[in-house]
Amino acid sequence: MKKFINAVADVENEMIQGMVKAYPQYIKKLDCGNVLVRPQRNENKVMLLSGGGSGHEPGHAGYIGEGMLDAYVPGAVFTSPTPDMIYEGIKVIDNGKGVLLMVMNYTGDVMNFEMAAEMAAEDGIKVDHVIINDDVAVKDSTWTTGRRGVAGTFLVNKITGAKAESGASFEEVKAAAEKAIANVRTMGAAISPCTAPAAGRPGFEIGDDEIEIGIGVHGEPGTYRDKMMPADKIVDILLERILSDIDFNGREVAVLINSSGATPLMELYIINNHLADVLASKNIKIYKTFCGGFMTSMEMAGFSISLLRLDDELKELLDARASTPAFTCL
Amino acid sequence: MKKFINAVADVENEMIQGMVKAYPQYIKKLDCGNVLVRPQRNENKVMLLSGGGSGHEPGHAGYIGEGMLDAYVPGAVFTSPTPDMIYEGIKVIDNGKGVLLMVMNYTGDVMNFEMAAEMAAEDGIKVDHVIINDDVAVKDSTWTTGRRGVAGTFLVNKITGAKAESGASFEEVKAAAEKAIANVRTMGAAISPCTAPAAGRPGFEIGDDEIEIGIGVHGEPGTYRDKMMPADKIVDILLERILSDIDFNGREVAVLINSSGATPLMELYIINNHLADVLASKNIKIYKTFCGGFMTSMEMAGFSISLLRLDDELKELLDARASTPAFTCL
Numbered sequence: 001m002k003k004f005i006n007a008v009a010d011v012e013n014e015m016i017q018g019m020v021k022a023y024p025q026y027i028k029k030l031d032c033g034n035v036l037v038r039p040q041r042n043e044n045k046v047m048l049l050s051g052g053g054s055g056h057e058p059g060h061a062g063y064i065g066e067g068m069l070d071a072y073v074p075g076a077v078f079t080s081p082t083p084d085m086i087y088e089g090i091k092v093i094d095n096g097k098g099v100l101l102m103v104m105n106y107t108g109d110v111m112n113f114e115m116a117a118e119m120a121a122e123d124g125i126k127v128d129h130v131i132i133n134d135d136v137a138v139k140d141s142t143w144t145t146g147r148r149g150v151a152g153t154f155l156v157n158k159i160t161g162a163k164a165e166s167g168a169s170f171e172e173v174k175a176a177a178e179k180a181i182a183n184v185r186t187m188g189a190a191i192s193p194c195t196a197p198a199a200g201r202p203g204f205e206i207g208d209d210e211i212e213i214g215i216g217v218h219g220e221p222g223t224y225r226d227k228m229m230p231a232d233k234i235v236d237i238l239l240e241r242i243l244s245d246i247d248f249n250g251r252e253v254a255v256l257i258n259s260s261g262a263t264p265l266m267e268l269y270i271i272n273n274h275l276a277d278v279l280a281s282k283n284i285k286i287y288k289t290f291c292g293g294f295m296t297s298m299e300m301a302g303f304s305i306s307l308l309r310l311d312d313e314l315k316e317l318l319d320a321r322a323s324t325p326a327f328t329c330l
Numbered sequence: 331m332k333k334f335i336n337a338v339a340d341v342e343n344e345m346i347q348g349m350v351k352a353y354p355q356y357i358k359k360l361d362c363g364n365v366l367v368r369p370q371r372n373e374n375k376v377m378l379l380s381g382g383g384s385g386h387e388p389g390h391a392g393y394i395g396e397g398m399l400d401a402y403v404p405g406a407v408f409t410s411p412t413p414d415m416i417y418e419g420i421k422v423i424d425n426g427k428g429v430l431l432m433v434m435n436y437t438g439d440v441m442n443f444e445m446a447a448e449m450a451a452e453d454g455i456k457v458d459h460v461i462i463n464d465d466v467a468v469k470d471s472t473w474t475t476g477r478r479g480v481a482g483t484f485l486v487n488k489i490t491g492a493k494a495e496s497g498a499s500f501e502e503v504k505a506a507a508e509k510a511i512a513n514v515r516t517m518g519a520a521i522s523p524c525t526a527p528a529a530g531r532p533g534f535e536i537g538d539d540e541i542e543i544g545i546g547v548h549g550e551p552g553t554y555r556d557k558m559m560p561a562d563k564i565v566d567i568l569l570e571r572i573l574s575d576i577d578f579n580g581r582e583v584a585v586l587i588n589s590s591g592a593t594p595l596m597e598l599y600i601i602n603n604h605l606a607d608v609l610a611s612k613n614i615k616i617y618k619t620f621c622g623g624f625m626t627s628m629e630m631a632g633f634s635i636s637l638l639r640l641d642d643e644l645k646e647l648l649d650a651r652a653s654t655p656a657f658t659c660l
Contacts, residue, residue, distance in 0.1 A: 002521050002538060004561040004597040004633065006604075015596050018603030022587075022619040057595035191332050208332060231334040255352075262592035264628045265387035266345050267334040273348030274336075289352040292656075293623070298594045301629065303334065321660070326622075328658040330651070 001200050011197045012054050012076050019061060023325040026065045034081070035089040036061050037071040046164045046173045047071070047093040050102040050157065051086055052109055053078040055196065056217060059295035060102075060157060062326030068161035069102070069324075077196045077298075078218045080108035086116035094125045098170035100177065101129035102157055104149025126170060130177040132156050134186040134306065136245045137214030137223050150217050151258035152184040152306040154294040155318070158327070159308075162320035176317065183309040185245050187238045190215035190260055190302025191228065213237060217260070217297050231267065232274040238305050239278055252287045252310045253279070254318055259293040260302035268292070268303060275305065287315060294326075331530050341527045342384050342406050349391060353655040356395045364411070365419040366391050367401040376494045376503045377401070377423040380432040380487065381416055382439055383408040385526065386547060389625035390432075390487060392656030398491035399432070399654075407526045407628075408548045410438035416446035424455045428500035430507065431459035432487055434479025456500060460507040462486050464516040464636065466575045467544030467553050480547050481588035482514040482636040484624040485648070488657070492650035506647065513639040515575050517568045520545040520590055520632025521558065543567060547590070547627050561597065562604040568635050569608055582617045582640045583609070584648055589623040590632035598622070598633060605635065617645060624656075 005011050012034065020029050020036070028039040041047070050060050051073030061072040071089045075081035090099050099120070103113045113129055120127045133144075134152030141148055156177060163176035190212050193202035203219035206212060211234065214222030223241075242248075255275065257268045268291040279286055287310055310318065322329040335341050342364065350359050350366070358369040371377070380390050381403030391402040401419045405411035420429050429450070433443045443459055450457045463474075464482030471478055486507060493506035520542050523532035533549035536542060541559065544552030553571075572578075585605065587598045598621040609616055617640055640648065652659040 002558055002631075004521075004564065004593060005600055006560045006562055011596070011600065014603045015599045018599035018601065018606070019621075021606040021616075022585075022599065022602045022621050055596065057599070062595070191334075228332055230336045232336055234334065257352075261594050262629045262631075263334060264591050264626055265392070265623075266341070266385065266628060269345040269348035269352065269387070270335055270341065271348065272352045273344045276348070276351040286351075291352050293595075296594055298596060299592045299631065301332075301592075323660050328660060330653050330658060330660060 001195050003197065005197060008197045015054065016074060026325050027061065030088060030092060032088045033085050035071065035073050035085050036064060037089065037092055038064055041070055041093065042165065043095045045167055046097050046170050047095060047099045048102060048161055048164055049089050049093060049099055051081040052104050053080060055298050056295045058326030060153065063157055063324045065322065065324030067165045067320055067322030068157055077198060080106065080112045083112045083115035083119065086113055087119045090116060090120040090125060090127060098126040100173055101127065102160065102177065103129050103131050104153055105131045105133040105146055106143050106148065107145060128174060130174060130181060132181055134184045136185050136241050137187050141216060142220050143216065143218065148216055150186045150188065151256055151295040151304045152186040152308065155184055155254060155256055155306060155308045156180040158322065159314060159317045161322065162317035165320065180308065180314065184306060185242045186304050186306040187241050188215050188302055188304030189213050189234055189238065190300055192262065192301040193219050194261060194298040194300035215302055217295065219297060219300060231270050235271055235274045235278065239275065242305065242307055243282065248284050248307060248309060250283050252285045254308040254310060255286055255289045256294060256306035257291045258295055258304045258306065260300040261293060261296040262299045262301040263303050265291060271303060288318060331525050333527060335527060338527045345384065346404060356655050357391065360418060360422060362418045363415050365401065365403050365415050366394060367419065367422055368394055371400055371423065372495065373425050375497055376427050376500050377425060377429045378432055378491055378494055379419050379423060379429055381411040382434050383410060385628050386625045388656030389484065393487055393654045395654030397495045397650055397652030398487055407528060410436065410442045413442045413445035413449065416443055417449045420446060420450040420455060420457060428456040430503055431457065432490065432507065433459050433461050434483055435461050435463040435476055436473050436478065437475060458504055460504060460511060462511055464514045466515050466571050467517050471546060472550050473546065473548065478546055480516045480518065481586055481625040481634045482516040482638065485514050485584060485586060485636060485638045486510040488652065489644060489647045491652065492647035495650065510638065510644065514636060515572045516634050516636040517571050518545050518632055518634030519543050519564055519568065520630055522592065522631040523549050524591060524628040524630035545632055547625065549627060549630060561600050565601055565604045565608065572635065572637055573612065578614050578637060578639060580613050582615045584638040584640060585616055585619045586624060586636035587621045588625055588634045588636065590630040591623060591626040592629045592631040593633050595621060601633060618648060
């Protein structure tokens with residue numbers, strides 16, 4: 001393992017401290033532990049809190065800020081944050097208007113967020129959660145019951161954050177989150193693994209001529225393994241699964257081509273070149289495209305495609321002003 | 331070589347087409363070749379054109395837009411654009427207020443930009459250029475006479491773009507560029523190579539326990555090779571060179587920690603954790619920090635540190651509104 005780190009045991013803490021030092025205008029760490037909150041919060045809005053294992057940077061601590069998240073609770077690499085830390089986050093940001101928890105569908109995360117929500121509810125805090133499960137690759141997985149929450153989470157957080165920032169009610173904000181979740185689908189593939197620092201070796205092995213179709217964001221198994229093939233063919237395979245899951249015909253969509261980490265923008269653009277043509281040929285209109293590392297798996301080489309079906313409300317929320325360390329929208 | 335591409339010969343064209351399809355509101359490709367321009371330009375300003383080899387995405391085509399560049403001319407991977415393409419770009423964006431060429435210091439680029447500028451000047455176009463050479467790692471290199479232009483280019487383009495957008499004169503815009511160049515210094519290191527598609531194999535070899543200090547953005551040799559060491563120690567080495575080159579004592583600075591491609595944000599934040607402490611201990615005040623892949627080398631694992639000394643004018647220009655595919659500033 002060759003990484004720009006110091007002691008393995010310090011990776012998460014040093015990462016979080018380094019992030020806070022880089023973006024003090026956006027992120028404050030609570031003294032009680034690794035709980036990150038907006039330092040100046042708009043108190044006239046519903047609060048949004050997310051959390052999850054580290055290793056997906058900038059997802060999703062990088063999206064704390066105006067128009068997106070109010071708090072993020074990072075766990076250790078690929079490990080859910082603990083209920084007590086989530087609970088501390090909820091308590092600090094609670095302003096009486098309700099705290100909505102944005103939970104990616106992994107068994108450990110769902111369990112810990114539900115426990116934290118119970119603890120907060122006992123304190124009289126208005127709290128609820130939504131579960132993001134955009135990955136069409138597998139029905140159940142080694143990490144989940146049901147579908148996994150992957151890169152489409154960025155789009156769900158953007159939509160929900162904009163709705164909250166607009167001053168909408170708790171019920172309206174939750175409905176916007178559920179609408180985004182109902183309309184977003186993702187699938188990915190990878191060609192090289194990543195190494196969790198504490199493990200010290202790659203999370204899986206893969207041949208020089210192989211690709212894992214439907215890979216998870218922790219390197220967990222996907223749909224099947226195949227021989228490496230041209231980018232256009234991979235796009236066709238992923239799109240076929242996404243487009244057969246819900247009806248995109250005639251719809252406007254947001255496209256997110258997400259790098260797993262080591263895959264450069266050069267390749268994401270090549271992927272988009274074919275993807276845009278295929279969507280046009282299928283009567284699907286691209287409203288906005290995002291290319292980059294929005295929810296990574298450290299240095300894994302791979303990518304995912306997310307499509308979000310849009311209506312007028314979702315377009316307006318997608319375009320709404322946002323200002324966070326990793327994403328800004330005028 | 332395992333990459334998400336189709337035919338090797340199509341890499342640059344498909345990449346550029348995919349970028350234009352992703353960001354039609356920001357980038358238009360000219361019919362004459364791979365020349366990228368802002369589709370709607372502010373005609374009340376000096377025009378800025380840059381160019382260089384591909385493989386550094388989002389640098390710098392990703393910075394076409396309001397408050398940054400008006401045109402970018404991408405060459406093949408790690409290859410200067412040709413004089414005729416640069417000339418076409420200059421002609422299209424020329425509005426009589428002058429075209430300033432933002433050239434990174436590589437022998438091929440400097441030669442081709444100077445030839446293009448001569449061609450444009452013969453047409454009566456007001457044109458001049460600045461040379462960005464922020465890398466303190468080597469005095470001359472296999473690719474340059476004098477220092478190389480590396481990630482600090484992003485900061486120079488941001489400053490100069492803001493000055494141009496403000497409606498400043500040609501002479502004032504050039505002076506702002508030169509001021510940014512005079513005040514920015516960069517040095518990097520890498521631990522794994524990248525593979526240019528046309529070459530089909532990694533640009534250099536490096537042991538599992540080795541690091542190249544002072545690496546160039548094409549994988550060209552740096553200052554020296556050493557055994558891999560903790561991140562904090564690498565930061566100390568790079569900072570020592572940067573801080574001894576010009577006097578940063580008591581100054582405010584912008585910090586750019588740039589990923590060479592495969593190095594994840596997790597590691598950039600760990601780097602920043604120590605970097606911020608060292609600067610504080612040396613009486614250097616951090617005004618703003620940028621972490622991410624601003625000028626990459628495809629999938630190379632590595633990073634660079636850039637420091638830009640600031641005064642009131644440079645702070646205002648750094649903070650000015652920008653809207654481009656890869657960087658937005660409210």
